[in-house]
Amino acid sequence: xxxxxxxxxxxxxxxxxxxxxxxxxxxxxxxxxxxxxxxxxxxxxxxxxxxxxxxxxxxxxxxxxxxxxxxxxxxxxxxxxxxxxxxxxxxxxxxxxxxxxxxxxxxxxxxxxxxxxxxxxxxxxxxxxxxxxxxxxxxxxxxxxxxxxxxxxxxxxxxxx
Amino acid sequence: xxxxxxxxxxxxxxxxxxxxxxxxxxxxxxxxxxxxxxxxxxxxxxxxxxxxxxxxxxxxxxxxxxxxxxxxxxxxxxxxxxxxxxxxxxxxxxxxxxxxxxxxxxxxxxxxxxxxxxxxxxxx
Numbered sequence: 001x002x003x004x005x006x007x008x009x010x011x012x013x014x015x016x017x018x019x020x021x022x023x024x025x026x027x028x029x030x031x032x033x034x035x036x037x038x039x040x041x042x043x044x045x046x047x048x049x050x051x052x053x054x055x056x057x058x059x060x061x062x063x064x065x066x067x068x069x070x071x072x073x074x075x076x077x078x079x080x081x082x083x084x085x086x087x088x089x090x091x092x093x094x095x096x097x098x099x100x101x102x103x104x105x106x107x108x109x110x111x112x113x114x115x116x117x118x119x120x121x122x123x124x125x126x127x128x129x130x131x132x133x134x135x136x137x138x139x140x141x142x143x144x145x146x147x148x149x150x151x152x153x154x155x156x157x158x159x160x161x
Numbered sequence: 162x163x164x165x166x167x168x169x170x171x172x173x174x175x176x177x178x179x180x181x182x183x184x185x186x187x188x189x190x191x192x193x194x195x196x197x198x199x200x201x202x203x204x205x206x207x208x209x210x211x212x213x214x215x216x217x218x219x220x221x222x223x224x225x226x227x228x229x230x231x232x233x234x235x236x237x238x239x240x241x242x243x244x245x246x247x248x249x250x251x252x253x254x255x256x257x258x259x260x261x262x263x264x265x266x267x268x269x270x271x272x273x274x275x276x277x278x279x280x281x282x283x284x285x
Contacts, residue, residue, distance in 0.1 A: 002265045003258055008250040015253045019261045023268045031264050041263035044256070109253075124261075128253060133223055133242070136249045 004123075013130040018123060025115045025122045029086030032056070032113070039064065047074065052100075056083050062091070063100055075100055078111075088114045092131070107135035183207075184215050188238050191225055197233040 007016040021028050031037050035051035043049035047066040054062050062078035075096035082090045094108035108131045116123050130136040183205060190196065190204070202212040216236055219225040225238050 002261050006254055006258075008254065010250065013250070015250050015257065017254070017257050017261070019264075021265060021268055027268065028264070031267060037267060040267055041260050044259060126257065128257070130249065137245055 013133065013136055015126075015128045017126045017128075019126070020118055020121055020123050022121045025086045025117065028115055028122045028124060032089060033085065035062075038062075042066075056080055056085075056089065058082055063096065073098075077102055086115055088112070093128075105135075107131070109135075181215065181218075183212075184219055187212075187215060187219060187236070188224060191236050191238040192240065195235045195237045197230075197235055198227075199233065201236060 002021075003017060003019045005016075005018040008014075009016070031041060033056055035054040038054070039049040039051045042051075042064065043066040047068050049064050049066045051062065051064045056062070058080060060080045060083075062080070063075070064077070065073045065075045067073055075098065076094065077096050077100070078091040078093050080089070080091045082088065090110070090112040092108050092110050095103050095106040097103055110129045110131060112127045114125045116125075187201060190201065198213050198216055199209060201216070202209040205212055216225065216227065216234075219236075220227055223239065223242055225236050227234050227236055229235075
């Protein structure tokens with residue numbers, strides 16, 4: 001189960017991840033389509049997500065914030081470009097200011113997810129592309145600040161239970 | 162709108178730069194050595210001007226740097242830029258691996274989907 005392959009394309013700044021789940025596509029789709037389920041996996045344990053707006057229709061928005069250990073809020077948004085339940089979803093993912101307005105000079109990435117039957121379960125293929133090299137570099141700085149490594153450690157602890 | 166015109170241009174440039182086999186080849190050749198544009202041009206069945214154009218595209222995308230030595234222009238791949246791309250993708254990979262692990266966990270915990278959302282608990 002879970003991640004079966006990873007491909008990183010340095011030239012195209014794209015991460016492709018394939019994961020297999022032991023559940024029907026409809027069920028896996030709910031992880032994305034139900035905001036209460038989405039917020040249970042989108043943010044790391046150190047920064048749990050709270051989803052506010054959730055409109056999975058073309059042109060629709062998803063808005064959320066992640067709450068850090070000190071209570072600080074990091075806001076983000078998706079702009080949905082295409083949706084075909086329970087087969088595929090494509091959106092732009094970006095950062096927002098305190099009022100929830102998208103910040104134009106912050107990194108955005110385009111995410112496309114596809115779901116298909118595989119071995120009695122569901123295969124999810126996720127492709128995430130940085131929208132520009134400058135923005136990607138901005139994200140590296142932020143990632144270091146947010147202590148992603150720490151989050152990984154917490155995740156391992158959770159899985160060990 | 163989120164993406165400004167300038168951002169769009171930057172995106173276009175990187176993608177245009179790498180969407181071409183000759184340019185990808187130039188990028189590889191200029192990692193280990195720093196050939197001049199004229200020497201690069203000898204390796205391709207095209208004119209000097211055409212190779213020069215490819216190099217210019219790579220330079221605009223921030224993937225190679227060019228410097229002058231006498232009458233020559235030396236081309237070098239910006240390894241740091243390539244390294245930063247790797248770092249960013251590694252971070253993204255770590256984040257998504259965690260997400261998938263949490264998704265798996267949720268799929269095990271939560272029973273079959275209900276047709277209606279639960280009314281109790283955190284309503285937005």
